[in-house]
Amino acid sequence: MTQPNDLLPEGLEDRLPLEAARITAMMRACLDVLDAHGYDRVRPPLLEFEASLAGRMAGAVAGEARAMFRFVDPASLRTLALRSDMTPQVGRIAATSLKTAARPLRLAYCGDTVVIKASQLDPARERLQLGAELIGSDSVAAASEAVMLAVDALTAAGLTGISVDFTLPDLVDTLSAKAFPLSDGQIEAVRRELDTKDAGGLKAAGGAAYLPLLYATGPFETALAALRDVDAGGALKSRLDGLEAIAAHIGDAARITLDPTERHGFEYQSWFGFTLYAEGLRRAAGRGGTYRIAGSDEAATGFTLYLDRLADAAPQPEAARTCYLPLGHDRAAAAKLRAEGWRTRAQLAEGEDAPALRCGYILTATGPVELEQP
Numbered sequence: 485m486t487q488p489n490d491l492l493p494e495g496l497e498d499r500l501p502l503e504a505a506r507i508t509a510m511m512r513a514c515l516d517v518l519d520a521h522g523y524d525r526v527r528p529p530l531l532e533f534e535a536s537l538a539g540r541m542a543g544a545v546a547g548e549a550r551a552m553f554r555f556v557d558p559a560s561l562r563t564l565a566l567r568s569d570m571t572p573q574v575g576r577i578a579a580t581s582l583k584t585a586a587r588p589l590r591l592a593y594c595g596d597t598v599v600i601k602a603s604q605l606d607p608a609r610e611r612l613q614l615g616a617e618l619i620g621s622d623s624v625a626a627a628s629e630a631v632m633l634a635v636d637a638l639t640a641a642g643l644t645g646i647s648v649d650f651t652l653p654d655l656v657d658t659l660s661a662k663a664f665p666l667s668d669g670q671i672e673a674v675r676r677e678l679d680t681k682d683a684g685g686l687k688a689a690g691g692a693a694y695l696p697l698l699y700a701t702g703p704f705e706t707a708l709a710a711l712r713d714v715d716a717g718g719a720l721k722s723r724l725d726g727l728e729a730i731a732a733h734i735g736d737a738a739r740i741t742l743d744p745t746e747r748h749g750f751e752y753q754s755w756f757g758f759t760l761y762a763e764g765l766r767r768a769a770g771r772g773g774t775y776r777i778a779g780s781d782e783a784a785t786g787f788t789l790y791l792d793r794l795a796d797a798a799p800q801p802e803a804a805r806t807c808y809l810p811l812g813h814d815r816a817a818a819a820k821l822r823a824e825g826w827r828t829r830a831q832l833a834e835g836e837d838a839p840a841l842r843c844g845y846i847l848t849a850t851g852p853v854e855l856e857q858p
């Protein structure tokens with residue numbers, strides 16, 4: 485019976501066997517792809533000193549951007565936080581324990597993260613992250629590798645209709661530095677109007693020069709051409725050439741779109757960011773981009789998939805046949821079945837109902853025999 489204490493807090497949920505099986509299958513498939521591409525897995529802890537988690541991403545006001553659960557550690561009396569993103573942890577590892585490891589350094593990770601407050605669009609407060617970080621480079625080659633790897637991982641996880649939306653997270657900073665100057669006060673207003681895609685508001689905020697950016701959105705080729713038409717004294721050329729090269733690298737492995745002013749979720753990414761989508765998903769499948777590890781100022785590129793979100797669209801893995809092992813069964817024969825890929829469920833007491841325990845077979849002296857299903 486459910487007692488009031490059994491209810492889970494808002495935004496947290498149990499994953500029951502069918503869904504958990506999908507998530508596990510995806511996790512294995514994705515980790516295998518990252519491993520095959522030479523990414524070594526690291527396992528940072530679930531919680532750390534808050535200052536470390538909040539301080540490793542240049543530009544990110546981590547505490548604000550992704551409200552972290554914090555509390556005082558009764559042992560050290562210091563403030564600890566639960567991770568809300570694993571990328572800063574991997575950055576810390578690269579800047580400390582693996583400081584002297586050869587670059588580029590390729591690291592993979594998978595683990596749960598939590599946030600205090602979910603967004604309206606996505607009420608989940610727990611997220612299973614799986615990702616890869618390529619440390620020591622934020623070149624076009626590194627970005628191409630990261631995007632391709634993300635697409636390969638999603639494909640291996642059984643997702644289809646994958647699309648990648650490119651963005652230029654520091655676009656307004658770049659343009660306002662010289663080509664389209666803005667005062668400090670105007671910058672925030674212009675960013676806000678670009679976010680809401682409000683042409684009138686943008687003009688009123690003194691950002692008339694930024695208007696063409698609103699229309700340089702959509703399928704990659706046309707959006708890129710529109711962006712190339714924005715004459716910003718050459719300020720955008722190297723970035724746009726970069727995007728073009730990355731898109732060429734992806735080829736037709738995924739559909740590519742461009743939304744140059746999208747910055748939601750890109751708190752620390754620098755010149756290049758991307759959001760991953762797949763058929764059947766209402767929200768982003770993952771996100772990535774180029775950034776600098778604060779403290780060491782090392783360049784890096786990476787991506788994170790939000791694995792539990794993908795569970796809705798991932799195929800149900802085929803469950804192996806399950807064989808019931810009666811009391812006193814031949815244990816060697818049972819071990820042999822498992823080695824051949826069967827699942828077994830062993831009887832513990834008299835009176836059990838094998839079909840109700842979802843066993844399709846029973847082990848007999850002559851091997852597994854199919855059971856009649858209720």
Ligand SMILES: N[C@@H](Cc1c[nH]c[nH+]1)C(=O)O
Nearest residue numbers: 571771772773786787788
């Ligand atoms: N960890 C970031 C994505 C990212 C990984 N590496 C670079 N960016 C996120 O979840 O939004």
